[in-house]
Amino acid sequence: MARNLLGIRQLSKEQIQGLLTLAKEYKRKVNAKTPIKPMSDTVIGMLFFENSTRTRVSFEQAAHYLGAKTANFSASSSSMSKGETLKDTILTLRYERLNGLVMRHRFSGAAALAARYFGGPVLNAGDGQHEHPTQALADALTIIERLGSIQGLRIAIVGDIDHSRVARSNAWLLSKMGAEVRFVGPRTLMPVHPGMLPCTVFNDLATGIHGADVIIALRLQRERMETGLSSSVHEFTRLYQINRESLRHAKAECIVLHPGPINRGVELDDLTADSEKSMITSQVENGIFVRMASIAWAFGEDPVGHEMDESDKKPAKLKLGKKVAV
Amino acid sequence: MRTLLYNGRILDPSQDLDLVGSVLIEDDQIVALGGDVPKEDLDEIYDCTGMWISPGLVDPHVHLREPGDEHKETIATGTQAAAAGGFTTICCMPNTRPPLDNPALIDFIMDRAASPEAGGVFVAPVGALTVGMKGEQLSDLAALKNAGIVAASDEGFPIQSSLVMSQAMQLCFQLDLPIMAHCDDVSLSKGGSMNEGAMSAMLGLKGIPRSAEEIMVMRNCLLALHTGCHVHIMRVSTWGAVELIRQAKYLNAPVTCEVCPQHFVFTDEAIGEFDTNFKNLPPLRTLVDIDLILEALADNTIDCIASDHSPHASHEVQSAFEEAPFGNVGLESVVGVTITYLTHKGRLSPLETIRKLSTTPAQLLRLGAGTLKPDETPVAAVTVIDPNVEWTFDVNKTFSKGKNSPFHGLALKGKTMLTFSGSEIYRDQHFGESRLRMADLV
Numbered sequence: 001m002a003r004n005l006l007g008i009r010q011l012s013k014e015q016i017q018g019l020l021t022l023a024k025e026y027k028r029k030v031n032a033k034t035p036i037k038p039m040s041d042t043v044i045g046m047l048f049f050e051n052s053t054r055t056r057v058s059f060e061q062a063a064h065y066l067g068a069k070t071a072n073f074s075a076s077s078s079s080m081s082k083g084e085t086l087k088d089t090i091l092t093l094r095y096e097r098l099n100g101l102v103m104r105h106r107f108s109g110a111a112a113l114a115a116r117y118f119g120g121p122v123l124n125a126g127d128g129q130h131e132h133p134t135q136a137l138a139d140a141l142t143i144i145e146r147l148g149s150i151q152g153l154r155i156a157i158v159g160d161i162d163h164s165r166v167a168r169s170n171a172w173l174l175s176k177m178g179a180e181v182r183f184v185g186p187r188t189l190m191p192v193h194p195g196m197l198p199c200t201v202f203n204d205l206a207t208g209i210h211g212a213d214v215i216i217a218l219r220l221q222r223e224r225m226e227t228g229l230s231s232s233v234h235e236f237t238r239l240y241q242i243n244r245e246s247l248r249h250a251k252a253e254c255i256v257l258h259p260g261p262i263n264r265g266v267e268l269d270d271l272t273a274d275s276e277k278s279m280i281t282s283q284v285e286n287g288i289f290v291r292m293a294s295i296a297w298a299f300g301e302d303p304v305g306h307e308m309d310e311s312d313k314k315p316a317k318l319k320l321g322k323k324v325a326v
Numbered sequence: 327m328r329t330l331l332y333n334g335r336i337l338d339p340s341q342d343l344d345l346v347g348s349v350l351i352e353d354d355q356i357v358a359l360g361g362d363v364p365k366e367d368l369d370e371i372y373d374c375t376g377m378w379i380s381p382g383l384v385d386p387h388v389h390l391r392e393p394g395d396e397h398k399e400t401i402a403t404g405t406q407a408a409a410a411g412g413f414t415t416i417c418c419m420p421n422t423r424p425p426l427d428n429p430a431l432i433d434f435i436m437d438r439a440a441s442p443e444a445g446g447v448f449v450a451p452v453g454a455l456t457v458g459m460k461g462e463q464l465s466d467l468a469a470l471k472n473a474g475i476v477a478a479s480d481e482g483f484p485i486q487s488s489l490v491m492s493q494a495m496q497l498c499f500q501l502d503l504p505i506m507a508h509c510d511d512v513s514l515s516k517g518g519s520m521n522e523g524a525m526s527a528m529l530g531l532k533g534i535p536r537s538a539e540e541i542m543v544m545r546n547c548l549l550a551l552h553t554g555c556h557v558h559i560m561r562v563s564t565w566g567a568v569e570l571i572r573q574a575k576y577l578n579a580p581v582t583c584e585v586c587p588q589h590f591v592f593t594d595e596a597i598g599e600f601d602t603n604f605k606n607l608p609p610l611r612t613l614v615d616i617d618l619i620l621e622a623l624a625d626n627t628i629d630c631i632a633s634d635h636s637p638h639a640s641h642e643v644q645s646a647f648e649e650a651p652f653g654n655v656g657l658e659s660v661v662g663v664t665i666t667y668l669t670h671k672g673r674l675s676p677l678e679t680i681r682k683l684s685t686t687p688a689q690l691l692r693l694g695a696g697t698l699k700p701d702e703t704p705v706a707a708v709t710v711i712d713p714n715v716e717w718t719f720d721v722n723k724t725f726s727k728g729k730n731s732p733f734h735g736l737a738l739k740g741k742t743m744l745t746f747s748g749s750e751i752y753r754d755q756h757f758g759e760s761r762l763r764m765a766d767l768v
Contacts (some may be wrong), residue, residue, distance in 0.1 A: 087641070087644050108647065113600065113645070129532075131530070165530060193522065194527050195524035197528055319576055
């Protein structure tokens with residue numbers, strides 16, 4: 001059964017666990033060089049209307065490991081630049097007989113629109129300020145690998161929350177998995193009415209990250225700071241930078257994540273970014289495996305027969321059901 | 327030719343009339359109404375038993391899109407939709423391409439509206455307040471008034487400069503021309519596509535704060551107070567705007583206002599997963615706003631109901647939420663929605679419902695409509711409504727070219743059955759053949 005992955009908000013805890021279980025299974029297989037039954041005859045369109053090197057490469061790598069082919073589109077080279085509507089572009093790709101779509105777009109809800117007209121699995125690789133589900137899955141897998149479980153953790157997401165799809169997807173995922181999610185940042189970069197998002201809001205960094213097990217620092221877009229609608233980057237750095245000094249307020253074993261690309265010396269200082277607390281490289285690597293899981297799940301693969309390790313603590317005992325590796 | 331609208335509930339707010347009786351139309355004029363009208367020499371009888379007979383409805387806020395956007399609507403299709411909705415007089419907005427900022431365009435609108443293909447309703451144009459609706463240079467409003475505009479407005483491009491608005495009000499006061507004001511501080515609303523609230527935060531859409539509307543409502547009320555110019559505030563959507571207008575009225579500022587059905591039926595949560603049929607300007611707000619709007623309708627702080635009929639082509643609506651145009655069609659759903667959500671829920675009596683849909687907007691804009699009194703309208707303008715017929719609004723069965731409606735699929739109770747403007751211009755399929763009788767009835 002084909003499915004869309006448009007956001008984390010619509011997923012149940014069980015579905016999230018299933019995706020993470022699949023991701024772990026793929027990671028184990030890829031690392032052990034165990035062959036994976038290839039998704040032959042599957043062509044996935046990579047539709048990136050916004051520049052993104054890392055997410056695109058990650059999805060392409062995931063498709064490659066799964067044995068699927070990818071077809072690339074970019075906003076500048078596609079007919080969108082000739083005035084074609086998004087609906088018509090999607091319909092065209094549908095009848096080009098693409099089997100699935102990975103899509104990034106600057107408009108919130110664009111992936112949902114694509115899903116209405118595509119008629120096959122659509123994976124959201126980031127829509128406006130709405131959701132970026134695979135980034136949240138990568139972050140979750142990284143946290144689970146390091147801390148064993150998400151249940152009961154205090155996780156602070158710090159920085160430009162209002163404009164961040166990563167913050168929204170993470171808030172949904174981590175809270176569904178039992179964490180206490182905190183949004184930390186200045187009021188100028190916070191949603192005015194965060195009431196429907198599963199989080200509590202803090203404007204003070206020390207209070208916000210107090211006792212935190214995990215800190216997710218977000219990229220600060222300098223262009224946005226230069227509109228005059230918030231204080232200077234310097235002020236932000238002074239008040240909200242994650243560094244050795246501010247980390248004193250978090251738990252001693254607190255880990256730091258960042259979806260990248262980093263502004264070194266702004267949201268994270270150099271030392272922290274390169275310290276053993278930093279999970280940044282694991283996030284990138286895990287990005288591939290959660291995207292493999294997402295693609296496979298969207299094309300109907302279920303973690304059936306894969307044991308759901310509730311606690312996430314013991315190493316996963318995974319059996320692939322009927323889909324035995326060739 | 328003598329036509330009798332027989333045995334309905336006559337609701338004429340202009341005379342505070344609410345009685346069971348008949349209306350006699352001779353040629354194109356009302357000649358008698360009440361419980362005891364002459365029934366001799368009739369040519370046609372419409373049996374209106376159980377139905378309302380009201381003055382033809384008046385919509386002060388309609389977009390006919392012609393000239394320039396004929397792919398969305400034309401004067402012909404828009405006026406046909408109006409007739410089917412029960413309207414005999416509609417005000418058309420100036421945000422056409424080019425905008426209605428010169429008298430020749432007003433003549434064009436009048437000619438088209440009077441053509442045989444059109445729906446047979448009166449079209450009262452609203453002229454652009456500034457040249458090109460750019461908010462800079464005032465239009466030649468005296469010439470536009472001579473050409474027939476009933477009000478001036480920059481519609482969806484509200485004048486941002488308080489100085490320009492103040493001068494516009496001075497001029498319109500002199501010309502005795504109401505200003506219809508959409509209230510929006512663009513510096514606050516720019517880039518927004520829905521109400522700024524919990525829903526917009528969740529969907530990651532830039533919000534339009536309520537203060538963007540309220541700041542301009544307050545400014546325009548103050549300028550109206552100080553210049554004496556009649557300002558009609560279009561489509562209020564927030565409780566704060568309602569409260570500011572209430573205060574302005576308390577100060578005797580010449581301020582009136584309208585509300586659109588979508589703003590008392592839906593909240594921003596109706597947007598769900600980015601449904602562009604619920605993208606409105608001002609945006610759909612919250613339950614608190616609806617509660618206070620309903621209260622303000624009952625106490626007459628809100629003077630009238632307007633459709634803000636805003637047709638768009640399907641390809642424009644079927645796009646990403648942030649790209650999709652604002653607004654929805656409304657002419658053919660206003661009556662059903664209003665009666666369902668206001669009258670049947672006890673918010674407005676039948677007489678007050680008709681007042682807000684006909685008499686008041688006609689009086690505010692001096693349209694020569696909104697009454698059944700003989701000789702006060704150019705021709706007999708009468709609408710017959712069955713308040714009890716149950717139906718489902720289907721946007722694919724409408725006369726309007728626009729198919730963008732948040733009301734599609736909604737179960738409604740109450741529908742326009744007949745519209746007369748001189749003669750019958752619309753008869754609904756629910757109005758059974760058996761109700762059309764020859765003179766043997768009486």
